[in-house]
Amino acid sequence: MNLIQMTDVGKSYGPVRALHGISLGVAAGEVTCVLGDNGAGKSTLIKIMSGLHPHTEGQLLVDGEELVFSSPREALDRGIATVYQDLAVVPLMEVWRNFFLGAELRSGRYPLAGLRIREMRRIAEEELRKMGIAVHDINQPIGTLSGGQRQSVAIARAVYFGARVLILDEPTAALGVKQSGVVLKYTAAARDAGLGVVFITHNPHHAYLVGDHFVVLKRGRMHLDSRRDAITLNDLTQEMAGGDELDALAHELRREDPA
Numbered sequence: 001m002n003l004i005q006m007t008d009v010g011k012s013y014g015p016v017r018a019l020h021g022i023s024l025g026v027a028a029g030e031v032t033c034v035l036g037d038n039g040a041g042k043s044t045l046i047k048i049m050s051g052l053h054p055h056t057e058g059q060l061l062v063d064g065e066e067l068v069f070s071s072p073r074e075a076l077d078r079g080i081a082t083v084y085q086d087l088a089v090v091p092l093m094e095v096w097r098n099f100f101l102g103a104e105l106r107s108g109r110y111p112l113a114g115l116r117i118r119e120m121r122r123i124a125e126e127e128l129r130k131m132g133i134a135v136h137d138i139n140q141p142i143g144t145l146s147g148g149q150r151q152s153v154a155i156a157r158a159v160y161f162g163a164r165v166l167i168l169d170e171p172t173a174a175l176g177v178k179q180s181g182v183v184l185k186y187t188a189a190a191r192d193a194g195l196g197v198v199f200i201t202h203n204p205h206h207a208y209l210v211g212d213h214f215v216v217l218k219r220g221r222m223h224l225d226s227r228r229d230a231i232t233l234n235d236l237t238q239e240m241a242g243g244d245e246l247d248a249l250a251h252e253l254r255r256e257d258p259a
């Protein structure tokens, strides 16, 4: 059974129909890539899965049970964790504190409880090591890490706190080649840990490196839905770039022959 199954899901914002006719499954131990141009509906799709905006059409099943999330908390309680592109980290706080942000270990009862600092440091260090993430010092401010490392810490955190579905919203969009590689590596590590990963991207090359399953959105609809073994990188790139549109553009941009 798929962790998440969408059938004919749609979403309208008032008169704007941002998404319609989306049927999509997220399976454990697989990476589902959602591709599409600006405004195609990628963020809307993950907002439905992560409980930020409820869908207005169709069915959303989680572990086979039909649900309409009314808050991100509800999605999180079902093990659906989302790492947003603009990570909600506190740059001056240590790596381990960010790792536990909002879920700190305490001894005794709130409000007099003390933080179990040593234990949190140890666990954060251990969890990052398990994922193969090299951070010099668990006490360094998270703002001193590279973008790729910060994304990776967020992935390790979701895994540690028991996520079963991990949604990554354009995790490589702002990164260079090397840092993107780092993030792709941890995306694969989360997959190998058995999570169902939803990977949002503009970049067919990144998608093809980690994806088992590709969905291309265009103007709110599913334009393509293919398993990896049924599509080549070339075809995926062509689908994404809108091959015909590019040909037309190339024609338009051609220099006039000098007379």
Ligand SMILES: Nc1ncnc2c1ncn2[C@@H]1O[C@H](COP(=O)(O)OP(=O)(O)OP(=O)(O)O)[C@@H](O)[C@H]1O
Pocket: 013, 016, 017, 018, 036, 037, 038, 039, 040, 041, 042, 043, 044, 045
């Ligand atoms: N809160 C909202 N209210 C009204 N319309 C919205 C809202 N959010 C998104 N839309 C519209 O829904 C459509 C899909 O937007 P969405 O943000 O899902 O696209 P996207 O694929 O994530 O694009 P990008 O790559 O630019 O992030 C767009 O036409 C957008 O204008």
Ligand SMILES: [Mg+2]
Pocket: 042, 043, 044
């Ligand atoms: Mg978006």
